[in-house]
Structure formats: structure tokens, C-alpha cells
Amino acid sequence: MFVACDLAIASTIHVGGKYPIRKIQEAISMAKPNDSILVEKGVYKEGNLLIDKKVYMIGIGKPILDGQKKYEVVSIKADSVVFDGFTVEHSGIATLDDPGGIKVYNGRGVIVQNNTLEDNFFGIYIQYGKNCIVRNNHVRAYGVEEQQIGNGIHCWKSDSMQIIGNTISGHRDGIYFEFVTNSVIWRNISTKNIRYGLHFMFSNNDSYITNVLKNNGAGVAVMFSKKVSMLNNFFEDNWGDAAYGILLKEISDGYIIGNHFSRNTAALYLEGASRLVVQKNTFEGNGWAMKVQASCMDNTFEDNNFIHNTFDASTNGSLVLNTFNHNYWDKYEGYDLNKDGIGDIPFHPLSLFSVLVEKNPPTMLLFRSFMVTLLDKSERMLPSLTPDNFKDPQPRMHPLKL
């Protein structure tokens, strides 16, 4: 009853060249809560646009809001604002107050959707948000150096966020989460960002599902977080001196299931990770499929495919507290007498050379030399220097269909 009444008295304000109101800010100041503001196609250079009441902001034909490289373009400081269909470009650049294309302050239920963000310092910035939805936005910037560009979609101290279907490129980090809980990141495409495609810090109980994280300077980093589920994502072409498909540091109780890791320098890097379930992933054509540091424990790796990786695994210690089982390794040379699809002898995924390199990185100088090939072959036959329990006791004979 209350809602219906509310809607009944809401009105629509048009902004544009052919209407009496030509400034968006003017329309906002006139508007009552729940009013809709329809902005016609055009270029609006109004400095900072402050949305301080619950309004529906609808762009018609992608009107352009230009921050002229001086201002934070859109500031949302009210709950339940909908901001839909705009082009937001050229925000100011500052490292102190982090100006964004669209910045949400303490908003609940804010929806930012169908916008194009071009050349902003931060793209969409949400702090102290709750139940906000960021959906179907195109966020693009042209950063060259890490210090001179902010993140594409940045969430800080927020809860129950939905980041869905956005494409982000050219920012420092594509999607950045710090102290964000109970949120979902779904169907985003984050490419060619300078640092990470996706960056998590201190964010628990989040899921990210079916995202494409490709060609980012350093891949993806998830640090100091608990209960993160990473499902069905694509980590591709994160190639460089310090690039990772995904870098996990101090992570626990997470799920890494059904992901595809292709052509990354190090597909999966684990440091201080515990109780993770790594299952049904495909590791293909990476430099290292897994770098599992000795500080990791109680992680389970099962039913994964390891195909065409230069190294399947490396570790920096001799203590192995993780379990490997039922994986497919293309380097496995064992046999299967009883034809149950499981190899009869264990597979040791650590090559001697990968152990040597971990101990002494310049050894990489001998990479692909004849001697290293010989060493690896002899070590496979008679393991002596590699940790004996770093093994898959039941390797698959054939890859899983994933």
C-alpha cells in the first residue's frame, strides 16, 4: 500500500537540449525521492554531479558526462539510486581522494548498470556499500603505469555486492575487493589491466564464477581471505616475469573448481594456503601449472587435467602436507594393467629441475638443455632429491572431459 502510494506520486523529469531543464544537477535538486530523471543524448560538462536522493537516473542514447579531467564525475550519496545508461568519461586524477567515474558513498541497494566508463581514474568505486549491483558496464581506461591509474571496479568495506557481466580493461586492477563479504562476481571479462585482473584482499565468503581473466599484467591475486569459491573461471595468457593465473596467499577453506588455466607463467601459486579443494580444473600450456610453497597444508588436488605444461609442479621445501589424487598428467609414463583407467604406479609431478630452479633460480639458465633432460629422466626413474611424498598415487590414464 505504502509502495504503491509512493509510486503514484513520483514524477519524471526530462533533461536535454529540447527541454527547459538542461542541467542534470538542476533536475536532481528539483527532484523528489523516487522521481525519474531522463537524460537525453548530449554532452554534459557539469563538473561533479552529486546524487543525494533516491532517484532513477536514466540515460537515453548514452548521454556523455564529462569530468574534464578535473572532477569526480558522479557521486552517489543516497540509498537505492539507479544509475543506468550513461557514458562517464575523463574523471580527475588524484591519488589522495581517489576520484572515480562513478563513486558510491555508503549506499545501500544502489544499482549501476549499462554504463560506459571511459578514461577515468577509478571506474566504479563503492565504499561502505551494501546490496549494490554493478551490472553490464563497460569500463575502459588507458593506463600505462600502476601509480597513475586506479581500479576498474573497486569495492571497499562492502557487503552483499553483485558484480555481474561487466567488461573491464586498462585499469590498475580490473576488479578490486578489500573487506568485501558475501558477494558474487559473475560473468565479468577483465583483460589487459596493468596489474591484476581481479584482486581480493581481506574479503571472506565471496564467490567468483565464470569470469574471463585474460592478459593481465600479473593475473589474479587473492590474499588474506577465507571461504572464497572460484568456479568455472578462465585464467588465460597472464604471461610475464611475475604473472600468475592466480596467486593465492594466506587463503583458507576455499574451492577452486572447474577453472581453466591456459598459457600463464605460473597458473596456480599457493602460499600459506590451507584446506583448499582444487578440483576438476584444466591446466594447459602453462610455464608452471602449480607452485605450491611448503607453507601450504591440507589442500586437496583431485581430478584435474595437467596438459602441456612446462612444469607441472614446483615447491620450495621437502615437507608436503597436501594430497594429490586422481589427476591426469600428460607426463605420466606408467601403465594400467587392470584397465581401470588408473595408473598402477604413482606419479611424481615434481621434476628434479623444477626443484633445482626453486632452490637456485639462475639454474634456469640450463632450461631445456640436454643435461637437464637427462637429469630429469634419471630422477623420474630413481627419485632421490625430490620429496618422495609429493606424488599422485592414483594418476589417471586419460584426461577427464572437462
Add this chain to the structure above:
Amino acid sequence: MFKITKIVLLDILKSKFVLFYTLLLFVMSWSVFNLEDNYAKGILSLLNLILLTIPLVSIMFSTSYLYNSSEFVELLLGQPLKRSRIWISFYAGLSLALTLAFLVGTGIPVLIYAFSTVGIMMIVIGVLITIVFISLAMLCSILTRDKAKGIGLSIVLWLFFALLFDGIVLFLLFQLSDYPIEKMMIGVSALNPIDLSRILILLHLDQSALMGYSGAIFKDFFGTTSGMIVSLSALCAWAIAPFLISLKRFNKKDL
């Protein structure tokens, strides 16, 4: 000058061995490119194969050819020919013949399947490595009169460059692991033409990312134009220096 080179070249090209070598290279290259799904991987696998085969074949074949030709050399020495001219002709003839075999056997598949900067570099390096080991063969054959000893020596040299040298490098790397030795290792790698070739190709295949910090240092050197020029010059030096030493000895040799 070219007369004798031509004679040596034709003599080698007519032998079944070179035909076999060309075929071997061709089958190797062709199958590698067909097995691997992209050309960079093909190049990488081929690199391992050719860095093993080319030095072995070049040094063994050339050494034994030189010993088998000793009477022919003697015949030529009885003719009004300058000594150095004879030796240079053998060097040129061997180099041309084996280079031709390599270009047909590996060069053509590489150009077809992997026409790229790295592909072309691979061909250049293959040619250089061929000549380097011919040059070493000429040194081996001049150091001792005994054919068995000479061939033994050439096998030892091959083994040294293909295998033992890397063992020594590995040992050094671990002995000196407390020092920043990456830059020094660049110098050390120049002491082995096989290592030099391998690293040059690897770094141009973007494998330096796998080498981490050391790789970055190597890439800073080998990846730049000047680094390329320096390393290719080093390879050329390897192709020339042993030959020059052998030439000097040949000029004083009794036959």
C-alpha cells in the same frame, strides 16, 4: 680457390651420408611441426633436437671426412697450390655442404611452418652451429694424425659442449649461489656455442618469463639488439677461431 671448394662440396654432396642427414633433419622437423599444435612449441622441440644432432653430425662427419681425405690433401699439396688455400677450401666445402643439408632438411620446414623472426633466427643459428662444429672438427683432425684418436677427440668435444659443460655450470651455480652471478653466467654461456644458441632462441620465444629474475637479466642482455649482435658475434668467433688455429697448424704440418 673455388675450384677445390667445388670439388669438396660435390664430393660430399654425392655421398649417401649427407643425403641421409638431410632426410633425418627433414623428418625430424616435419614430424615436430606436425605433432605440436603451435609453431612456437614446434620451434622449441626442434631446438632441442637440432642442438643435439647438428653438433654431433657436423663434428663427427667432418672429422672423419678430413681423415679420409688426407691422401687427397697430400695429392693437392703436391700441386702448385698454396697450403692455406687448400685448408680454407675444405672448410668452405664442408660448411657449404652441411649448411645446404640443414637448409633443405630443417630450413624449408621452418619456413613453411614457422615463418617468423624466431624461425629465421633458428635457421641462422643452425647454420652457425653447423659451421662452429666443422671448425672444431678441423681442429681435431689437425691435432692428431691418428684417425681413431681424432674421432675420439671430436666425440669428447661434442660431449663436453652438449653435456659436461652444463654440468660444470650447474655445479658453479650451486657453489656460487650466494653471489649475484647472473651477469657472470652470461659470459660463461658464451663459452659454449650450444648454450649460447639455446638461450638466444629461448629468450626470443618469450620463455624468459619462466626464468624469473634471472631471465629478466638474461633478456636485458640477449634480448636487445646489441646483445644479439654480441652473441651472434660470439658464435661467429666460435666458427672462426678453431679453424684459424687449425689453419696455422696445417701450414706447418708435415704430410
Add this chain to the structure above:
Amino acid sequence: MIEVKNVSKQFGKLQILKDISLTLSKGECVAMIGPNGCGKTTLIKTILGMVIPTKGDTFFEGKSIQNEYAYRNKIGYMPQIGRYPDNMTIGQIIQMMKDIRSDHDNLDEQLYINFKLGGLLEKKMRTLSGGTTQKVSAILAFLFNPDVLILDEPTAGLDPVASEILKEKISSEKAKGKLILITSHLLSELDDMITQIVFMQDGNISFHKGIQELLDETGEQKISKAIAHYLKQTQHV
């Protein structure tokens, strides 16, 4: 024409030539004889510049042969065992030699005709018998009509007919006033054509005499006997 002056040659500890001096003049047919390993071949190779002496020098027409090669245009050399690139045919070898030597106009193909090698031109060198290979070596030595012929065991391995052809050829070249140097251990073969004998032993030249002088001194009719006589004499002294 050829003057060897104080030539010594040492291979390791072994002294092959011990301070040898020898003068060979135009028109002579010199037989160099001596037991196996006495240094005959080494001396020949020194003259050809194939062996570089430890001490001493050789002069060809008055010029030192050190670092020279053009003088070999005037020498035809037939090695003891000629070996040629396996895959070349006789025709190719002959053609190759013609390519290498510049003096084409004055070719002497008499031996080639007399040995009747015309039908074998397409044969590869590795398929030839030792005798045929020797024939090729002989043809090559005479082909360019050189002023000096150096023949190392020329008749060894040749059948009697070929041997006779070669001897005739040597005689006719000698008649042209050429210098001919032959090593052989079969003395009887050389009887009728040689004018001088150099006898070598242990790296020394025991004697270098004209035939007539030798026969007169020893009072023998045959060269072989004369040498045996001479050797006995020197050993008894």
C-alpha cells in the same frame, strides 16, 4: 736445379733426416734407394714442401721453396699410394687437375693413351684396383709436361705391361733433358735408364754417385751388384 742444403727432420724423438745436402741437376735420372724407413719419402716430401724441415732449406732453381708454391708447377709428382676422393670418377679427377694447374696448352696425354684408360673414365675412384689407381697417378704426374718428375715407387703395384709402358715413358722424358727422381727398392728395374744413384741409410746419404763412376770403382757390371759390393766395402772399413 734442385738443391737440398743441410736439411734435418725430426718427428718427435725420431730423427728421419740428418743434415742432408744434395744437388740434383737437369737431364739426370736419379735413383734414390735405400732400406725401408731410411727417409727417402720424407726427403721427397721435403722437396715438394709437404714436409717442413726442422733445419735447413731447399732451393729450386736457386730460390728457396719456403712459403712458395708456384715452383710446383714445374714438378710432376707420383706418390707411392695415390688416394683420391672416393666419389669422383677418373675423368673428373683428370679434369680437376687440369683446372688446378694453369698450364693447359702443353698437355702430355701419351700415358693416358697407352694405359688405355679411355674406357674407364666414368669409373669411380673407390672402385679401382691399386694398379689402376697407380696408372692414374702416373698419368697425372706426366700430364703437364713438367721439368721435374718425382716418382715414388712408380712401378710398385703395376702389372708388367703397364710397368714397361711407364719405363719407356720415363726414358723418353729423360731424353728430353728433364730431371727425374725415382725411389725404388727394386734395383734391377732401373738399370738401363738411371744416370745417378743416391743411397740413403738411417737418414744419411751414404753416397751419391754417377752410375759409371760406381761401376768403375767397384769393377761390377750390374748396378745391384755394384751397390752390394760398395756396401760391403764401407762396412768393412
